[in-house]
Amino acid sequence: MRHFVEELDYLRSRLLEMSGLVEDSVHRSVLSLAEKDAQQAQRVLHNEAEINRMEIEIDDLATRLLALQQPMATDLRFITAAIKINNDLERMGDLAVNIVERALSLMHEPLMKPLIDIPLMADRVQSMIRKSLDAFVKKDAELARNVLVSDDAVDELCGSVYTELISYMERDPKTVRQGINLMFVARNLERLADHATNIAEDVLFLVQGVDVRHHAETRE
């Protein structure tokens, strides 16, 4: 087994790689929807298989480090954060697949309107994923707090997507099926943002020892 410090570095770099795949999946999932591109959808499915493999590997590595190295204080907190972040990233891969499934079911019909807010949500989410992992690697509390703020912006965008789609569906029942598919896309993006927020909260706990979970007032 490598030296403990090297193992921690490896754990860190694997999580970064995994988050890169998740980011890529988010981007491609919305691209597959907006541009009706089945190849992008395929890549997301391919990414997911890889993300699942990485989750098991990272989980094993983290558990092994806990077992063999009996780490103390900071390292221990780092490893338990890694276990949670790993879990979040894996679920994020699934959410991108959910988006792709909606994209595939809309592949052969024209969209009721050009997509504007949904690609915007996807951009925000990608940036949140990148920042939350950067914050983890650099132990940067400021960056982590930045992610919490972005989450509110994504929630707002999601709300306006819902409102717009519902008004379409109420005016024209033929848009119901597509409208619901698009709402679920927005909902999955919102949940992706929630997972990035979970990661940022884990980073804040890791860096500052402050538990910001369930304390909405600290997120203002």
Next chain:
Amino acid sequence: MRHFVEELDYLRSRLLEMSGLVEDSVHRSVLSLAEKDAQQAQRVLHNEAEINRMEIEIDDLATRLLALQQPMATDLRFITAAIKINNDLERMGDLAVNIVERALSLMHEPLMKPLIDIPLMADRVQSMIRKSLDAFVKKDAELARNVLVSDDAVDELCGSVYTELISYMERDPKTVRQGINLMFVARNLERLADHATNIAEDVLFLVQGVDVRHHAETRE
């Protein structure tokens, strides 16, 4: 600090308690919807605050056990499983709150139809939660597998709820808003079942050392 074995027992009993609250929340959330009962909704919000407190406490306890006791093999696996189950239960509390939010927004209008499949989904989900935690406490692989099977049944129910609601919405645009709210209720129940399934998979890994995540074929 109590003896290590006692601490593990305590960890186990706190998780059981927490899952009891989650089960109660699922039950009351759908009751608040079906019977337009705002008091049930309040209880779910109250439960969630308690669940959030328990999550932090259990997380602290588990991390402390990892740090101070340097547990080996089985105990280590038990504690990392506890950390994950804790995380799942907390999110399940949030999902019950999501249902309650939908219930509250439908509180002052008649439902388009009597609810049948949604309460049925809630019953299944409650039973999955109970079984997955029982499986954890008793290290019972058979019971854990039983949860994986129930998940497919819940997915099917969810699919039929969607189909029915979409046909209502297409026939009568005035039902769009309510239909979407009810779809999100079904979706939240489906996600609750997914979390119970995650717990059951963690139990199987704990008991058998077999990683059933991402291996759909083992779930047949």
